[in-house]
Amino acid sequence: MADMSSRRARGAVQIAAQDEPVYFAQSGGVYRAVRASNVGNGLFVIREPVRDVQIADVSVAGGYRVIENTAAPHLVGADCVGLRVHGAKASDLERSFARIRYDSHDGVIEDVSASGMLTTGSKDLPVGIAFADTAHDFRVERCFMRGFQWKRGDRQYWNGDGFSTERGNARFLFRQCAAWDNSDGGFDLKSTETVLDNCVSGRNARNFRLWSSIRATRLTSLYPVKIGGTGDTSHFSIMAAQGLVEPLVITIEHLTVKSDRGWPIFDVHDGPAKITIGSHDIQVPPGTPLVRSRGGGSVPGGVSFAGTPPKL
DSSP states (O other): OOOOOOSEEOSOEEEEOTTSOOEEOOTTOEEEEEEEEEEEEEEEEEOSOEEOOEEEEEEEEEEEEEEEEOOOTTOSOOOEESOEEEEEEEEEEEEEEEEEOTTOEEEEEEEEEEEEOEEOOSSOOOEEEEEOTTOEEEEEEEEEEEOOEEOOOTTSOOOOEEEEEOBTBEEEEEESOEEESOSSEEEEEOOEEEEEESEEEESSSEEEEEOSOEEEEEEEEEOOOOOSSSOOOEEEEEOOOTTOSSOEEEEEEEEEEEOSSOOOSEEEESSBEEEEEEEEEEEOOTTOOSEEEETTOBOTTOOEESSOOOOO
């Protein structure tokens, strides 16, 4: 498809993308009211350093990825500063709604609902919204990611996340976001200085998979599901590391946990973690483990509750 780069997409633009990029984002570009199907690796492609790109009121039916951030071959980076994404719906995505990389920063993604599909390719790890490299200072608000699943062999690890950040990412706020029916983590977060504000994760293999210290206001974990492969199933997987001098610190002001099966509430991997809970509403079968150690993981002194601990 021809390059349809534009500073403004006007009207209700109807596009059959035919598996190819459509808009190559430009600084100050406003892309609004786009209806597309069969998108390739980016309905919107950020391939050079840009500022103040706005994407709003977008609807996508089927394809690979809606927003892709990959530098053109002659460039070493494609930092996106001040990205604003507001109001988007996408369904039947093979890979993701958005991938944001390089030193992109000071962005907002809000009011996005996206669903994936069962993917079987050898390399196409599906993630609803993914951040990588040194992207930092993003707010993700009222976003809903569902069904990003990667089917592999029974003895392989089935990845597939709703939201993910990588080491090198920093200062992320997820507010009123939800992740459902993903084959690995609902929220799989390695970023530092991360805040979760009133987020829900349900029917994922690991509803919350946390690799760095985080602070949360209200978190709700609902009905984890073993979807397939070799990975664990739990409400929270705390990915502490061996040899840590200081434990990972997980602070949750109010925790809601519900399940009809006895999946562990906290799986703690490899190293020490400090877990502090304020108020709680925990409804699980009798005998459900509060903490399960994986590879020597531990919670020295046990989980700290501000009030009466739950009876499990």
